[in-house]
Amino acid sequence: MAKPNDKQLQMILEDMVIARTQASRLWNLQRQGQVGTIAPIDGHEAAVVGAVHALETESDWVLPQYREPLGLRRYGPEVLDTFMLYNLGHPAGGHIPDPVKVAPSQISLGASIPHAVGLAWGMSLKDEPGVVLVFFGDGASSEGDFYEAGNLAGVLKAPVILFCVNNQWAISTPTHLQTAADSFASKAEAFGIPGVTVDGNDPIAVYEAVFNARKRATSGKGPTLIEANVYRLGAHTTADDPTRYVPSDELSAAQKKDPVHTFIKDLTARGLWSDTKQDEIETAALERIDEAFEKAKNTPLSANSLMDHCFVSDTPRQLRQRSFLMDSTGKSNEH
Amino acid sequence: MLEAINETLHSEMARDERIVLLGEDIGRNGGVFRATEGLIEKFGESRVVDTPISEAAIAGSAVGLAMAGLIPVAEIQFLGFSYQAMHQIAGQIARLRYRTQSRFESQITIRAPFGGGVRTPELHSDSLEAQFANIPGLKIVLPSTASDAKGLLTSAIRDPDPVLFLEPLRGYRGIRDLVPDEEHIVPLGKANLIKKGDDVVIISWSYQVELSRRVAESLEGDGISAAVLDLRSIVPLDIEALTQIVSHCGRAVVVQEAPETGGFASEIIATINDECFWSLEAPVVRVSGFDVPYPVGMLENFYVPDESRIRSAVLKTMEND
DSSP states (O other): OOSOOHHHHHHHHHHHHHHHHHHHHHHHHHHTTSSOOOOOOTTOHHHHHHHHHTSOTTTOEEEOOSSOGGGOGGGOHHHHHHHHHHHHTOGGGGOOOTTOOBOOOOOSTTTHHHHHHHHHHHHHHTTOOOOEEEEEETTGGGSHHHHHHHHHHHHHTOSEEEEEEEOSEETTEEHHHHOSSSOSGGGHHHHTSOEEEEETTOHHHHHHHHHHHHHHHHTTOOOEEEEEEOOOOSOSSTTOOGGGTSOHHHHHHHHTTOHHHHHHHHHHHTTSOOHHHHHHHHHHHHHHHHHHHHHHHTSOOOGGGGTTTSSSSOOHHHHHHHHHHHHHHTOTTOO | OHHHHHHHHHHHHHHOTTEEEEETTOSTTOOTTSTTTTHHHHHOTTTEEEOOSOHHHHHHHHHHHHHTTOEEEEEOSSGGGGGGGHHHIIIIITTHHHHTTTSSOOOOEEEEEEOSSSOOOTTSSOOOHHHHHTSTTOEEEOOOSHHHHHHHHHHHHHOSSOEEEEEEHHHHHHOOOOOOSSOOOOOTTOOEEEEOOSSEEEEEOTHHHHHHHHHHHHHGGGTOOEEEEEOSEEESOOHHHHHHHHHHHSOEEEEOSSOSTTOHHHHHHHHHHHHHGGGOSSOOEEEOOOSSOOOOGGGHHHHSOOHHHHHHHHHHHHTTO
16 A cells, blocks of 8 residues: 555654663763764654665665664564664674675765666566665765766666755765755656655655655566655764754754654654653664674684674685684684 | 687587676677677577676676576676676675575676787776786686686686676787697686796796797797796686796796786786795896776887887896806
8 A cells, every 4th residue: 555554653652762871871882882883863763764664675675875774673573683783893793694685884875876776777687576675864865876876877768866965964974065956866867767755754655656666666667766855963974063053943843853752752643652662662672783783792702703794715825814813813713 | 719719608508507698799699709600699698698788787687697697697797897707706706605604505607808919098908907906806807828718617607706807908819829729728827837947937827928938939049948937827826836837937027917006917016925935046027017997009118018028027037147
């Protein structure tokens, strides 16, 4: 259905609340020096969760940038478990296991867009059902990869959804310095594909936009560019101080449209949500992330991991380097 | 050599239907050098794909095709254009296996012609192999014969890791030798001692091997027994073959077309230093291009190493004999 039913609405809000709750825990863990740099999801929950709830997890791929993983709970517990390894800097943090159709975080802005197009193209060559949804931001849309891949996607009619989360800021650069275009969605015109703008604070609107884009893609009509307008409610990352550049009046206006709070009110009014439910979900979300964190911390690591997975098998030079590494760390054959 | 490449693409595509070719002008036009001639007719538009002029999208979508379980063989029309795909080749293709701990493999071959001697416009001739050699996760293969082009391209396409397959422009029609009709596999990382010798070894790759061989043969008349080692691939590097022949001869010349500073010849000499310094009877000499951008046509002959420069380098290593 193009509109989510009551059960789906509840699941969407659950995932949004969980993402928000876990993001605050992650922020604290970073401040305690327990994990590396984090890009908080605050303000993006409706856009990310609404989008993935319109996908079929069995057949559809999600290629995130780096702010989305906490919103991808629908794809299975492996996403959070792997994400915690990633946040610790453990190499296994790049390996979300089969058959979960989620790629690891992408640090190179826009670089996953051509991957998504190639993957979608490959799936259609193999007559596989499903689509690929790739997340990127307003800033990443200025990268050449966006234009090259968008253009190629249009030509190939690849079953791909280019999902631009416009959070108004590329670190400190506002959108009017990013583009002179009226909207990011308008760039779709140059690719010969539909461009859709949605209120990214409204998960139902996002769901519907992705649902329609998916329908279009699976019926062979090709890609859609969706621009979901949100406001980044937190810092760019834990290493950023947005008070240096975000106008406080603009931020407080955006906070009034906070997607999580708004949707809580909405579903409460519909009788689909309660404070009790909220408490239960928040408590469980914290337990869950703490468990994932403990599990990640206890995941073994050997110095050999430094050399593993570059090639299928070491080159002669890598073999020597591996043995040098093992000798110098005194951890030979732990592999 | 061109026919050998074309024939290999035909036979590999017939063998494995997961192989998809993508690149600029590779379909209807059969490639600007005709390396892909006849393939679109035989395998169809869905497996031989003329892409927009988008090197980054060619390399980047190859990642996605590989993620989908296909085997992309991409063509970058000239290696110099790979700068426009560098962030995808270096930043994505080369590290896909590593950063996903083998969840995704980049079984991707990127073919690109390169090298001088045919008076091309700017950025068509640059020898960038050393720049790529500094990118872990990428294999770099440079055939010097038609037979090797077949054997190495076959291995490259079948290799589960990404391979940059660099084809010498001058060799496309200038290099002619017998190519086996049957399946022919040359493993990656095995150098080829194409000429034995006792006094000095000339070490090279790609078209410079052909020049080195001619020089080595002419040196017989001077009473100098020169070996020629064709590295075939610089990653993986056949350290064993390199060490063996340098130790045997005690003298070595390394020939590359790329600029001198930071070139792969330097890496070879550092390896010799590590492995067999005490067997040397003279300092190893480099023959290279110059530390300037690849020049325009009328200056090309001054730039590209030729037989006389290789010969002089060999004679220099023999001075203390």
